[in-house]
Amino acid sequence: LRHILIHPDPRLKKVCDPVAQIDDELRILADDMLATMYDAPGVGLAAPQVGVMRRVLVMDCVKDLKAQPRPMVLINPEVTWTSAETNTYEEGCLSIPEQYADVTRPAEVRVRWLGLDGKLHEEGFDGLWSTCVQHEIDHLNGKLFIDYLGPLKRQMITRKMEKLKREMARA
Ligand SMILES: O=C(O)C[C@@H](Cc1ccccc1)[C@H](O)SCc1ccccc1
Numbered sequence: 001l002r003h004i005l006i007h008p009d010p011r012l013k014k015v016c017d018p019v020a021q022i023d024d025e026l027r028i029l030a031d032d033m034l035a036t037m038y039d040a041p042g043v044g045l046a047a048p049q050v051g052v053m054r055r056v057l058v059m060d061c062v063k064d065l066k067a068q069p070r071p072m073v074l075i076n077p078e079v080t081w082t083s084a085e086t087n088t089y090e091e092g093c094l095s096i097p098e099q100y101a102d103v104t105r106p107a108e109v110r111v112r113w114l115g116l117d118g119k120l121h122e123e124g125f126d127g128l129w130s131t132c133v134q135h136e137i138d139h140l141n142g143k144l145f146i147d148y149l150g151p152l153k154r155q156m157i158t159r160k161m162e163k164l165k166r167e168m169a170r171a
């Protein structure tokens with residue numbers, strides 16, 4: 001498992017680098033990210049959250065645990081279309097533990113990415129998958145869900161995380 005960085009952390013604000021080639025190091029990173037995501041537990045995780053500044057995200061938004069899990073690895077993902085319709089979801093973030101706030105995003109998105117199989121993929125996402133893939137692509141661009149909130153609410157959450165990190169450092 002990898003350690004998940006907690007906000008505020010400069011690495012969570014950086015724009016990540018595109019992946020040049022799919023090699024064993026990348027395959028190991030993807031496996032580690034999926035294991036870390038399931039352990040958290042979460043439905044998504046982006047590479048900068050584990051301190052790797054590369055454009056890789058993993059997700060599995062299959063909520064019904066009886067259903068077949070659908071682990072996805074998206075490399076160099078790009079949004080190619082967004083719906084005019086929006087939906088609002090109370091988002092959280094593994095890098096901002098225990099903090100939740102409503103974020104409004106396009107209800108549906110189409111995303112193109114490079115798969116671990118080396119092939120280009122393009123797929124539409126809606127529901128939780130849409131919210132999640134947009135949340136994760138934001139991470140690759142150094143954007144957090146609290147950046148969509150007003151300055152006071154964002155500052156309150158940041159102060160709480162700074163306190164949490166001080167306490168963790170003392171523990
Ligand atoms: O920090 C992350 O990127 C993992 C996020 C992904 C996510 C955020 C908001 C909405 C959808 C996905 C979550 O912490 S994963 C935890 C979770 C679990 C079930 C439903 C929503 C979020």
Ligand SMILES: [Zn+2]
Pocket residue numbers: 092093094095135139
């Ligand atoms: Zn997040």
